[in-house]
Amino acid sequence: MTVTVVENPILKAVSSYTRAENPSAFLALNSGNRSFTLPGTDGVVVYRTTGRFAVQFGGPFAAPEEYDTLLDGFRRHVREQGLTHVGVQLQRDDAERYARHGFTVNQIGASWAVSLAEFTLRGTRFMQLRNKISRAHRNGLQIKEVEADACQDALAAIDGAWLSSKGAARPLEFLVGEIGGEAQQHRRLFVGTINDAPVAYISYSPVFGTRAGWMHDLSRRVPDGSPGLMEAINAHAIEVFRGEGVPWLHFGFTPFTGLDAEHELDGHSPAFQWLMHALWAEGAALYPAQTQLSYKHKWAPDATIPEYVAFDGPASLASFAHIFRACNAF
Structure with missing residues (x-):
């Protein structure tokens, strides 16, 4: 990378x-x-x-x-x-x-991190994950890698729906990523739409060192959307990264x-x-650690x-x- x-x-x-x-x-x-x-x-x-x-x-x-x-x-x-x-x-x-x-x-x-060199979603261990991804695509999900400044309205629509679904929740900072600012040129952004309406996105940040690659960072989706939105976007990004020879995908802290x-x-x-x-x-109530870890374990992290x-x-x-x-x- x-x-x-x-x-x-x-x-x-x-x-x-x-x-x-x-x-x-x-x-x-x-x-x-x-x-x-x-x-x-x-x-x-x-x-x-x-x-x-x-x-x-x-x-x-x-x-x-x-x-x-x-x-x-x-x-x-x-x-x-x-x-x-x-x-x-x-x-x-x-x-x-x-x-x-x-x-x-x-x-x-x-x-948590996944080694991408030999990664595959084949096999029984990923059957449920593949089913969720397939369902999202059957519901019309389209995924593109985009520049953040070219889709600000789409991102705002997803953020607004996500924050509304969380009631009084505040958007987290500091130990999670963001979109925008001088550092945006170094991030990568994948957005999902259904019938041209924005429904979800994942932002990836660069990772350096011996496990260089990308980190699955800020992610949001509209409430009550199709099952499998996050999984489908991440699977798409993995294939892009693998095609580029990226060695690791990280899932963050x-x-x-x-x-x-x-x-x-x-x-x-x-x-x-x-x-x-x-x-x-x-x-x-303080932090949904078990829910977060459940999502990360779907991808069978190696580290x-x-x-x-x-x-x-x-x-x-x-x-x-x-x-x-x-x-x-x-």
Whole structure:
């Protein structure tokens, strides 16, 4: 996969350094994010502030030899501002470094990925998925890859119907993708229509590192539409990507999923570990993790990638809550 890199320091950082193994690293370019740099240091820290908290996205995107310097510099900056530091969507290597710096680090969930080289929807394991896809096509679904600025009205119509169906729900930010802005040229967008009416779309963000490819990111559909809309669009995109030789399709981060005691680091908080398991079992009102994971498991992912949260001090419910506040969840 080839991505044209412009002279954007965040894009340069997330596409250049091994620390960008984070499959969601491209979300660092979301509008509304803030960045921290140090003079003479090659790299960037991406974060948002909410209340008295600084919520960092991923670890520092930095040259390996300057990672610790940038982390320490940002930590000092946060403390000087009178803020509490919490990092989310850290990868395993990030988590180990944060633990060595004295943070309390726990697994918070996982991301999921499918190797596309040998991927096929043939076989009995995908029978139900194929049936849903076929039903959507029988109902007249047409799928095209489009430029976002050429279909703004279509996207707005889908977004409006989707948000209306969610009642008082807010559109999530920060840890999910977006459409528009300077970074849009690097994303890919597939839109489905039935009888020329827009019914669903999926936006894909680039993924760098050893599992390079695309991430199934922002997706929305009209309520009460044909079954199989998302599945059909994603299957279409997979065939396009496979034809281009793309090695991996990622499904992004889902909190409270993929939890495993073997993923926890020494010094983690047992109480926070218990909370994550409780939210997996009973936390649908906070986030529909089981529904999200069910969709991802339809595609038989080959890789489960644990992701972590780091607290500067003891694990804190207030810090955890402000991660969701930074995401515009409430």
